[in-house]
Amino acid sequence: MIQIKDLHKSYQMGSNSLHVLKGINFDVKEGELVSIMGSSGSGKSTLLNVLGMLDEADEGSYILDGVPIRNLNEKVAARYRNKFLGFIFQSFNLINYKSALDNVALPLYYQGMKRHERIEKAEYYLEKVGLAEWSHHLPNELSGGQKQRVAIARALASEPKVLLADEPTGALDSVTSYEVMDLIQGINDEGKTILIVTHEPDIAQMTKRIVNLKDGIIIDDSPVKQIRAKVHV
Template sequence: MIQIKDLHKSYKMGSNSLHVLKGINFNVEEGELVSIMGSSGSGKSTLLNILGMLDEADEGSYTLDGVPIKNLNERVAAKYRNKFLGFIFQSFNLINYKSALDNVALPLYYQKMPRKERMDRAFHYLEKVGLAEWSHHLPSELSGGQKQRVAIARALASDPKVLLADEPTGALDSKTSHEVMELIQGINDEGKTILIVTHEPDIAQMTKRIVNLKDGIIIDDHKVEQIRASQYV
């Protein structure tokens, strides 16, 4: 599903250059649940931005579902993001003045899906994450865990090939984190490919593979015995 070969990325820092990614090689098969770990400055956010087509590498190649991701203008990048990717953020990134239903339906609006169809689909995914009765509530009326469930429903609504989750439990307490991870594990059990950036070892253990980054290189990449979040819920 994802093939990364010899990926390099540097940023200009005044007259100097900061080499953030130093030759990343990394493949993800369809249906995997992978966590990417690393301390601040390890390069994990830069890698996620490149995977999400929010940034582009200086060298190397990135192929997503057989499509080379290179030299994209913003219009094409936006089209590919909408087609291939669903995003889950630590800060939820919900629109405060729109209901949960409208937030979930938003990516479908950009796909030019007819209103009734997109609302029906949005409601289906809110049902899937257990929030059907909260569909007309604003984000300010929801708990942190409920907001993240809305964000997950929104990410799923366009049926992406890959879910990219950036610290999806970072703003949540332990109990709510485990509930969100139980939901993510269930989505993965249905066959969805998911990558999670996290600094929390217990969250990483709930995935099936852990990739450790340090100073812009992968220092460890191994499969793990997955801990089911339902043990804690």
């Protein structure tokens, strides 16, 4: 699903160049659940930005579902993002004046889907994440965990090939974090490819493979015995 070979990325900082990614080699098969870990400055956010087509590498290759990702103008990059990727953010990134339903339906508008189809699909995915009764509530009427569920429903609605989650539990307490990870594990069980950037070891243990970054290189890439998220009802 994802093939990255000898990826390099530098940023110009005044007269100096900061070499952030220093030859990343990284493959993800369809249906994997992978966590990317590393301290601040390790390059994990830059790697996620490249994977998400929000930034482009200086050297190396990135192939997503058989499509080489390179030299994309913003219009093409946006189209590819909409087609291939779903994003889940630490800060949820919901539109405050739109209901949960409208937030989930929004990416489908950009796909040119008719309104009644968008609403039907958004309702389906809100039900899937357990929020059917909250569909007409605004984000400020939802808890942190509910907001993240809306964000997950929105990411799923466009039926992406890959979900990219940037610290999806970073703004949540531990009980809610485990509820969100239980949902993510369930989505992965259905076959969805998911990458999670996290600094929390217990969250990483809930994935099936941990990739550790340090100073722009992968220092360890190992399968792990997945711990299922325990949800207290």
